[in-house]
Amino acid sequence: MGVQASASGCQIAAQAGRVSLFSPQLAPDTGTVHSGADAHAMTTMLEQARQGAAVQVLDLKKRVYRVLLVPGAVLGTVMIQFGTPVQSLVWWLSMLGEVVWSLLIWAFLSGRLRLRPFEWSLFASAGLIFLGLLGLDVSGNVPMFVVTAQVLYIWTFLSFGTRLGMQATAAFFAASLLVYALGGPVSASSTRLFTLFSLATPIYLVCLYAFAAVLESQAGAGLAAVTELAYRDALTGLPNRLNFREHLGASLASGQPLALLFIDLDNFKAVNDGLGHQAGDQLLCELALRWQSRLPPGEVLARISGDEFAVICPGLSAQTVPARAAQLLAALEEPFTLAGQPYRASASIGIGLYPDPARSAEELLRHADEAMYTVKASGKNGVQVYVPGRMQVRLR
Numbered sequence: 001m002g003v004q005a006s007a008s009g010c011q012i013a014a015q016a017g018r019v020s021l022f023s024p025q026l027a028p029d030t031g032t033v034h035s036g037a038d039a040h041a042m043t044t045m046l047e048q049a050r051q052g053a054a055v056q057v058l059d060l061k062k063r064v065y066r067v068l069l070v071p072g073a074v075l076g077t078v079m080i081q082f083g084t085p086v087q088s089l090v091w092w093l094s095m096l097g098e099v100v101w102s103l104l105i106w107a108f109l110s111g112r113l114r115l116r117p118f119e120w121s122l123f124a125s126a127g128l129i130f131l132g133l134l135g136l137d138v139s140g141n142v143p144m145f146v147v148t149a150q151v152l153y154i155w156t157f158l159s160f161g162t163r164l165g166m167q168a169t170a171a172f173f174a175a176s177l178l179v180y181a182l183g184g185p186v187s188a189s190s191t192r193l194f195t196l197f198s199l200a201t202p203i204y205l206v207c208l209y210a211f212a213a214v215l216e217s218q219a220g221a222g223l224a225a226v227t228e229l230a231y232r233d234a235l236t237g238l239p240n241r242l243n244f245r246e247h248l249g250a251s252l253a254s255g256q257p258l259a260l261l262f263i264d265l266d267n268f269k270a271v272n273d274g275l276g277h278q279a280g281d282q283l284l285c286e287l288a289l290r291w292q293s294r295l296p297p298g299e300v301l302a303r304i305s306g307d308e309f310a311v312i313c314p315g316l317s318a319q320t321v322p323a324r325a326a327q328l329l330a331a332l333e334e335p336f337t338l339a340g341q342p343y344r345a346s347a348s349i350g351i352g353l354y355p356d357p358a359r360s361a362e363e364l365l366r367h368a369d370e371a372m373y374t375v376k377a378s379g380k381n382g383v384q385v386y387v388p389g390r391m392q393v394r395l396r
Contacts, residue, residue, distance in 0.1 A: 058115065061115070061158075061159075062108075062109060100125050100129070104118060104121055104122050104125065105122075119159040119160065122159075123152075123155075123156055123159070123160075123168060126152055127152065127172050127175070130145060130148050130149065130152065130176075131172075131175055131176060131179050134176065134179050134180065134183070135179045135182070135183055138179075138180060138183030138186050138190065139183075139185065139186045139187045139190045140190075142180075142186070142190040142193050142194050142197075143190075143193060145176070146193060146194070146197045149172070149173075149176065149197070149201075150204070152169075152172065153169050153172075153201075153204065153205065153208060154208065156168050156169050156172075157169070157208045157209070157211075157212045158212075161212060161216060162209055162212045162213050162216060165208070165209070165212060166205065166209050169205055169208075170205065173201050173202075173205070177198065180194055230242065231243040231246075233302075233303040235281055235284060235285065235303070236284055236285055236288040236303050237288070238288050238292075238301055238302055238303045238309075239300060239301075239302040239303075240302065240303060241302070241303075241304050241305070243302060244300070244302035244304060244310055244312075245361070247300045247302070247312055248260070248312055248361055248364075249361060251300075251312055251314050252354060252360075252361055252364075254314070256314055256315060257314075257315065257316075257317055257353070257354060257355060257356075258312060258313060258314045258315065258316065258353075258354050259313040259316040259317070259318075259320075259321035259324070259351055259352070259353055259354075260310065260311070260312060260313070260351065260352045260353075260354070260364050260365070260367075260368045261310065261311040261313065261321070261324070261325055261328070261349055261350070261351055261368065262304075262308070262309075262310050262349065262350045262351075262352070262365075262368035262369055262371070262372045263308065263309040263310065263311070263328065263347050263348070263349050263372070264307060264308050264347065264348050264372055264376070265283075265287070265307040265308075265345060265346075265347050266345070266346040266347060266348060266376075266380040266381055267346075267380075268280065268283075268306070268307035271283055271338065271343070275338050275339045275341070275343075276339065278339075279338040279339045282336075282338060283336055283338060283343070283345065284303070284307070286336055287309075287331075287332075287345065288301070288303065288309075290331040290332075291309070291311075291328055291331055294327050294328065294331055295311065295324075298314055298315075299311060299312060299313050299314070299324075300312040310368075311324070311328070317353070318353055318385055321351055321353070321385070322351075322383060322385070325349045325351060325383040326383070328347070328349065329346075329347060329349065329381070329383070332344070332345045332346060332347060346380060346381035347381065348372050348375035348376050348380050348381065348382060349372060349375065349382070349383045349384070350367075350368045350369060350370065350371030350372025350373070350374065350375060350383075350384050350386065351368060351371055351383065351384065351385045351386060352364045352365065352366075352367035352368035352369075352371065352386050353367070353385070353386065357386070357388045358386075367386035368386065370386060371384040371385060371386040372384065
């Protein structure tokens, strides 16, 4: 389908949203290589936006782990109690677990451990320690396990997001049921508490999943807004130069013949100077809407720069593309109303053809540009097809 202009024909209102705490990666790199200083600048801007959002996520996670570091280091010591050998072993293991947590957090904050291995190590060590404590003294440790399990569930969703968070917490919950079933005698109060925990946990996990999904959608909307700003012309809503190059590259990669129309408005500077820049912007917006309405699905209209546009026409040849160019010029015959005055616009259109004679995107762009300047030099308001080795043929 052809890329549509914005409904108002004037502006795109897109703002970057907040990034959720648990987003480990915002979006995959497209891997597209763009040529030209402007395309490089736009690609750099988009990549900087991605990196900036990722840094915010990392900074938020580090704040959470700093909060956990000091309590984790001292809680194990406080929890040491002496009683039966089993109770002593339980509390020593609890202290060991807190020390492991503290060491892992310290290694991550100091840069000695990458984020994702750190998070999986933290989840695995905490899960095994909690399950071990429950298994060593089921009746005595059920209250502590119920509380710590909720904390682990929340942390897991914050770290891994919806899909992996649900999988990890579900696995931990299933393991806790197994450990409880294999444990020793359990008091009536512990049985009631663990039964309530078992019934409430699925509902609790579904709520956490829904909350995480909402935050992820907000992060996705923020990235979509940044991408929209990077790939769309803010005035007309059309694809910008960077977006145009990606469409052109994809069309050439398909291997089918195509025609490229390079359009330059005639005397556009006179509109800005005589009627004001607001009238010039209005003209560009209305032009975009008129031209877009005359293009069939599959053809892409883009705004390249101030008063320059381009149209990618897959499947058109030297015999069929002049009719498309004539349709675009015919769209200008009806006067525009600018600053309360009628104004007749005209344009110069140059046409390049692929794969003969152009063999690459750069050749195609150069051919269309040279053909357009031939129209300018010979009186404007016309169409030229690039013909190698001789002057182009004037079609209007």
